[in-house]
Amino acid sequence: MIDLALPHVQALKGYTPGFQPKEAGWVKLNTNESPYPTSPMVEEALREVSLNSLRLYPDPLSMPLREEVARLHGLKSSNVIIGNGSDDVLNLLVRAFSSARNDLAVTMPSYSLYPVLCAIQNTEVTTLPFDRSMKLPLDEISKCESGILFFTTPNAPTAVGFSNEDFRKALSSFDGLIVFDEAYADFAEENAVELLAEFPNAVVTRTLSKSYGLAGLRVGYALAHEEVISILDRVRDSYNVNSLSQAGAIAAIKDQSYLNAIVGKIKYTRDYYISQFQEMGWFTYKSQANFIFTEPVTRSGAKGAEVASDLFEFFKQHKILVRYFKGHALTESFVRISVGDEDQMLYVSETIEKWLNKE
Numbered sequence: 001m002i003d004l005a006l007p008h009v010q011a012l013k014g015y016t017p018g019f020q021p022k023e024a025g026w027v028k029l030n031t032n033e034s035p036y037p038t039s040p041m042v043e044e045a046l047r048e049v050s051l052n053s054l055r056l057y058p059d060p061l062s063m064p065l066r067e068e069v070a071r072l073h074g075l076k077s078s079n080v081i082i083g084n085g086s087d088d089v090l091n092l093l094v095r096a097f098s099s100a101r102n103d104l105a106v107t108m109p110s111y112s113l114y115p116v117l118c119a120i121q122n123t124e125v126t127t128l129p130f131d132r133s134m135k136l137p138l139d140e141i142s143k144c145e146s147g148i149l150f151f152t153t154p155n156a157p158t159a160v161g162f163s164n165e166d167f168r169k170a171l172s173s174f175d176g177l178i179v180f181d182e183a184y185a186d187f188a189e190e191n192a193v194e195l196l197a198e199f200p201n202a203v204v205t206r207t208l209s210k211s212y213g214l215a216g217l218r219v220g221y222a223l224a225h226e227e228v229i230s231i232l233d234r235v236r237d238s239y240n241v242n243s244l245s246q247a248g249a250i251a252a253i254k255d256q257s258y259l260n261a262i263v264g265k266i267k268y269t270r271d272y273y274i275s276q277f278q279e280m281g282w283f284t285y286k287s288q289a290n291f292i293f294t295e296p297v298t299r300s301g302a303k304g305a306e307v308a309s310d311l312f313e314f315f316k317q318h319k320i321l322v323r324y325f326k327g328h329a330l331t332e333s334f335v336r337i338s339v340g341d342e343d344q345m346l347y348v349s350e351t352i353e354k355w356l357n358k359e
C-alpha cells in the first residue's frame, strides 16, 4: 500500500512531538505547556455550551472569536484567522504560499515543524543559519529569494528574542511573505504586531497553548493583511475549530488580568533560575519565552553533547522530562527546560545537584 502514496510522502519523516507520558508522577517540562491552570472563566464558558448545541456544526469562521482576537490587538476581524492550534495556521501558510517552485526559508535552529510541513507539501527548504550569538542573519535574509520566510520569535529552542528594528530591516529587504511565529510572545519584551500596519507582507501567528494554559483546547490564530487572510480561508477546513474550543478561547482572551498574573509568575521563576544557572557557570541565553535553554557543565568543567545528553537521561531517571536537541552544533550541548511551578523547579534544582555530585 505504501507504493500508492505520493513518492515525496513515502519518503517523509513525520514531526516528532515532545513525549506525552500516560502515567502520573512525571515532572513534565518538555513541551512548554503552562504549569498553571487556565482562567476560571474558561471552565464557566465551557459549562455554558449545551450538549444539545453540539448536534450542530460550529461557526465555520469562528467569527465571535475572530472579533475578540481583533479587539485584543486593535485590528479588524478581516485581519484574523483562527486555527486548530497555531500548527494548523502554520500548515495553511505553507500550503497556500509554498510549492516545489516557490521554496520556503527558515532560520536554523527554529521550530522544527516547518521543514516537516514543507516536506508534506513537497516544498524545498532554504536554511538561514544562526551562529552562537543567535543574532538575526540579516545579510543572509536580504539575499534570500524564497517566497516565504518563517521566524520563530522569540526563538525556539533558544528562547532568544529579536527586536522590531531588526525585523523592519528584514521586511524591507525581503520580497516574500515573512511569518513571525509568536507562540511565546506573551513572555517577551517586544512583539511584531505593530509591524502589520507598516508591512503588508508580515504575518503574525499566536497560540493559546502556552501563556493561556490551553494546549489541550487547540486554538491558535494568525494576524495579517486581509488579502492574506482571505487566501488562508480558501485552504482552511470549513469547520477547523470546534464549538467548545471557540467558547473557551473567547473566555480566556477576555480575562487578560488572569493572563498577565500567570505570565508575571512564570517570568519571575524563569529569571530566578536563569540567574542560578549562570551563577553555576552554565551558559544560558537570556530567555524571552517560558523555557530556559542552558548548557550544563559538570563539576570537573566538562560540557558538550555527551554532558547534555547525560543530564537529559539523568532527569528522565528522576521522572523529569525536558527536551534535548541532538545533531545540531548549536543545540546539542544544551537542554531546554520549560519553566514549571515553584515545586517543580525546586525538584529540578535538587536533581541537578545530585547529577553534579554523581561524578
Ligand SMILES: Cc1ncc(COP(=O)(O)O)c(C=O)c1O
Residues within 6 Å of the ligand: 031, 032, 084, 085, 086, 087, 088, 111, 152, 156, 181, 183, 206, 207, 208, 209, 215, 218, 219, 220
Ligand atoms: C514555536 C512554536 N510555534 C507553534 C507551536 C504550536 O502551537 P499550537 O499548540 O498552537 O499548535 C509551538 C509548540 O510547541 C511552538 O513551539
